[in-house]
Amino acid sequence: MSRIGKKPVVIPSGVTAKLEGQTIAVKGAKGELKFTAPQEVALSIDDGAVHVQPHTEDKRARAMWGMTRAQIANLVGGVTKGFEKKLEINGVGYKAAVAGKNLQLSLGYSHDIVFPIPTGVTITTPKPTEITIAGIDKRQVGQIAAEIRAFRGPEPYKGKGVKYAGEFIFRKEGKKK
8 A cells, every 4th residue: 555645635725636537737826737647547636635546456556656646746836836956066166157048057177068947947046156946847856956966966075066955975085195
């Protein structure tokens, strides 16, 4: 039994959810998102909540049960509050700046990295060493944060690079004489 899948996703006031077959569309103050559920689960909307039930009791159906419920909860959370990821940049001369529809990153390479900001996401730089990524789609926000971090991941000796805010970097000791 999926503990997560059993819980219904409550639809708050100001949010509407429409079900067409296996596709659920959630509309709120921040925008509209859609998700198509896998065939292993059945969706229903009752009493202002979305309920997810598996068709069978095999392993894949149970896995899709909890995953589908979590995805629908992320849709509702996205259209009401939105999602945000923060990145920190450590290193001498490492910095970031938003220039129009691009994010410019100086990460110690010979040229600056120009990252085009996709639609549906806003990227801000409150300080030159901080990047804030915000949007309504949790998957897209996380994917963009991972792509920016991948340009120069944090290294274990001095901690230089791009890391998530609050991420612990295991530090190694340098060479001994």
